[in-house]
Amino acid sequence: MRFENKVAVVTGGSRGIGRAICLELARQGASIVLCYAGNEQAAGETAEACRAAGARVTCVRCDVSDAQQVKDMMKAAVREYGRIDVLVNNAGVTRDGFLLMMRESDYDAVLDTNLKGTFLCIKNVVHTMMKQNYGRIVNVSSVTGLRGNPGQANYAASKAGVIGLTKAAAKELAMKNITVNAVAPGFIETDMTAAMHSAAKAAALAVIPAGRLGQAQEVARAIAFLASDEAAYITGQVLAIDGGMSM
Numbered sequence: 001m002r003f004e005n006k007v008a009v010v011t012g013g014s015r016g017i018g019r020a021i022c023l024e025l026a027r028q029g030a031s032i033v034l035c036y037a038g039n040e041q042a043a044g045e046t047a048e049a050c051r052a053a054g055a056r057v058t059c060v061r062c063d064v065s066d067a068q069q070v071k072d073m074m075k076a077a078v079r080e081y082g083r084i085d086v087l088v089n090n091a092g093v094t095r096d097g098f099l100l101m102m103r104e105s106d107y108d109a110v111l112d113t114n115l116k117g118t119f120l121c122i123k124n125v126v127h128t129m130m131k132q133n134y135g136r137i138v139n140v141s142s143v144t145g146l147r148g149n150p151g152q153a154n155y156a157a158s159k160a161g162v163i164g165l166t167k168a169a170a171k172e173l174a175m176k177n178i179t180v181n182a183v184a185p186g187f188i189e190t191d192m193t194a195a196m197h198s199a200a201k202a203a204a205l206a207v208i209p210a211g212r213l214g215q216a217q218e219v220a221r222a223i224a225f226l227a228s229d230e231a232a233y234i235t236g237q238v239l240a241i242d243g244g245m246s247m
Contacts, residue, residue: 001228003030007081008227009074011035011064011121012091014043016190017140020216021088022046024224026055030086033077035062037091056081064091064117074124083132086227087125089118089139089162099153107154114158115165122169126178135178136227139166140219143186143242159184163238170236179235181226186242189213210243 008025012018013034022032023046032050034057036043047057058080062073077084093113095106118139129135144152145159163182170180187193187204193213205211219241225231226239240246 001028001224001230003028003086003224003228005029006085007031007033007077007083008086008088009033009035009077009084009121009125010088010090011062011117012037012140013088014039014046017185017188017216017219018090019046019049020220021090021223022050022057023053024217024220025086025088025227026050026053026057028224029055031056031081032058033073033081033084034059035064035073035091037061037063063113064089064121065112067120070117070120071124074121074128078128084125084128085132085134086136087121087138088223088227089121089137091117092140092158094152094155096151096155098151102153107157110154111158111161114155115161118162119165122165122180126173129173129178130176133177135173135176136231137169137173137178137180138223138226139180139182140223141166141182141184141238143184143240143246146184146238146240146246166238167236174235177232179226179231181231181234181236182238183219183222183226184238184240184242184246185214185219186240186245187213188219188241189215208243208245209247212243214241214243 014036142159166182
């Protein structure tokens with residue numbers, strides 16, 4: 001898999017899985033448009049790592065739930081690079097809480113970023129990809145979107161919605177040589193899982209047949225495959241990256 005002369009927009013690219021995605025695509029030759037919500041320092045660190053791998057990188061601060069900001073980001077990417085070949089919708093937030101106590105604002109915040117943000121990014125990149133007659137879109141869902149999780153009704157709804165959006169978009173865009181797929185990570189070793197209480201981590205490991213947490217790089221490599229020309233005949237699919245957890 002190589003991405004020379006390809007341009008990839010990665011949302012939520014500053015840390016964790018997003019950082020791993022940016023680095024993987026950069027190592028394989030892509031130019032990176034790194035979208036971040038607020039952590040400028042983390043975005044800069046990721047950008048420098050990508051540049052060290054030989055990639056051109058542009059950092060763009062963008063709230064993906066804001067239609068105008070998304071539109072401006074995509075226009076800026078096309079102005080600078082002339083095209084967008086790959087879109088990875090990785091931006092996401094959590095506002096966990098049990099259903100009966102969940103605030104409406106927390107439900108809305110998660111759906112706005114995780115689901116509406118994915119929709120807005122696809123909507124604003126599709127015209128460019130259709131003109132090129134080429135595009136690869138990979139949406140980051142979650143194992144929680146496949147099986148639900150107590151205390152995450154909003155997150156589960158958003159990530160299940162991403163799967164439905166993926167399949168609908170795939171059917172609409174296939175004839176334009178644009179593939180749309182999703183990955184559904186399980187428990188991945190990130191800053192968030194590192195902060196988990198040992199008992200919670202042990203409970204998570206107990207339901208993972210592989211017996212370990214996944215690595216961000218493992219998710220990034222799967223996304224790179226789905227974004228590559230080798231996956232040209234794969235669309236509308238959801239790939240669980242969860243050590244067998246969702247079986």
